[in-house]
Amino acid sequence: MPKFGVTVPHNLTTDEACSRLERFVEVLQQKFEGKVSDLQQSWDGDTLNFSFKTFGIQLTGGIAVTDNELKLDGDLPFAAMMFRGKIESDIKEQLERIVAA
Secondary structure (H helix, E strand, O other): OOOEEEEEEEOOOHHHHHHHOOEEEEEEHHHHHOOOEEEEEEEEEEEEEEEEEEEEEEEEEEEEEEEEEEEEEEEEEEEHHHHHHHHHHHHHHHHHHHHHO
């Protein structure tokens, strides 16, 4: 399965970045109301695992929190390959807002 990913730098402590990332699914739901469904998230150490559907396509991934960046890696179904750039830019924008807030 193809991959997608983004990296977002931050100037927060790891704990603060994790705390702010708690809102990731909520932010996606508000920003893309009616376009995303089945949003889920769970923590595995300093990695936030997530999944959601958009336009019937299931996206899954994880956001690893380090001392100076958020690193998102996810699986992208072949059906969504032509939307990869849009998906990455939309998620990156939301992560930048979360760590800048």
